[in-house]
Amino acid sequence: MLRGDSENQLVRTFRPRRRRLGAEMGDVYERLIDQWSIDEDGDRFDPRDSFVDATTTILEIGCGRGDLAVSYARDHPNDALMAIDVHTRGIANMLAGIERHGLTNLRVVEGDAQVFVNRLADDSLDEVWVFFPDPWPKARHRNRRLLRDDLIGTLTRPLRVGGALRLATDIEDYAVTATRSIAAHGAFGPPVEGRPDWRIETVFERRGSRDGRGAIDLAWTKTSQPQA
Numbered sequence: 001m002l003r004g005d006s007e008n009q010l011v012r013t014f015r016p017r018r019r020r021l022g023a024e025m026g027d028v029y030e031r032l033i034d035q036w037s038i039d040e041d042g043d044r045f046d047p048r049d050s051f052v053d054a055t056t057t058i059l060e061i062g063c064g065r066g067d068l069a070v071s072y073a074r075d076h077p078n079d080a081l082m083a084i085d086v087h088t089r090g091i092a093n094m095l096a097g098i099e100r101h102g103l104t105n106l107r108v109v110e111g112d113a114q115v116f117v118n119r120l121a122d123d124s125l126d127e128v129w130v131f132f133p134d135p136w137p138k139a140r141h142r143n144r145r146l147l148r149d150d151l152i153g154t155l156t157r158p159l160r161v162g163g164a165l166r167l168a169t170d171i172e173d174y175a176v177t178a179t180r181s182i183a184a185h186g187a188f189g190p191p192v193e194g195r196p197d198w199r200i201e202t203v204f205e206r207r208g209s210r211d212g213r214g215a216i217d218l219a220w221t222k223t224s225q226p227q228a
């Protein structure tokens with residue numbers, strides 16, 4: 001087991017939800033999960049061994065329903081994407097998308113990214129995406145944010161030098177604190193602002209814009225690999 005911390009020591013970055021899958025999605029899940037998933041925990045995993053022809057290897061953390069993951073994989077057949085979330089509904093939704101579009105370049109991971117990244121080989125990712133992470137707006141909950149001082153190194157360790165960490169958020173304070181934490185981490189250049197043309201609007205983004213919040217898209221390039 002490659003997990004650095006014991007389960008009890010992880011500060012969870014998500015709200016647990018228990019919702020059952022309906023009959024149709026339950027069937028999709030049961031039929032496809034073994035074929036298209038990667039286990040959250042286990043031996044070291046190098047995605048380049050599974051996606052041998054891929055030109056770009058990406059990890060999307062907190063993919064939610066996975067609509068972006070499916071549309072990106074469909075439109076970029078030469079890129080390989082792993083999409084992780086703890087919620088089974090999103091996983092089932094992506095499995096349905098894989099089947100619908102005949103995708104071979106998308107794998108789902110059902111679990112906690114804090115655990116999964118420990119499996120990934122060094123330098124095995126070209127991009128890490130965190131789009132509309134849970135905002136944890138209350139000051140006492142800020143230590144649950146994904147992009148925070150003590151987690152950035154863990155989440156981006158498998159990212160190669162020259163690779164990109166991308167964030168989209170509609171919470172200005174999140175963009176500010178993430179920028180500060182990433183600068184303090186020291187392995188990334190300054191953020192570049194701009195929405196990638198492939199980043200479709202997700203349910204969460206739509207909800208924010210209905211409430212008058214616009215998205216902020218930032219990308220940081222990794223400039224050095226901190227030594228473990």
Ligand SMILES: C[S@@+](CC[C@H](N)C(=O)[O-])C[C@H]1O[C@@H](n2cnc3c(N)ncnc32)[C@H](O)[C@@H]1O
Nearest residue numbers: 013014062063064085086112113131132202204
């Ligand atoms: C606000 S939603 C945004 C979902 C999606 N990115 C979008 O734009 O619609 C945040 C998602 O991140 C997931 N999440 C939070 N922490 C996570 C973690 N440590 N590992 C995997 N998923 C996580 C939550 O379960 C939730 O589905």
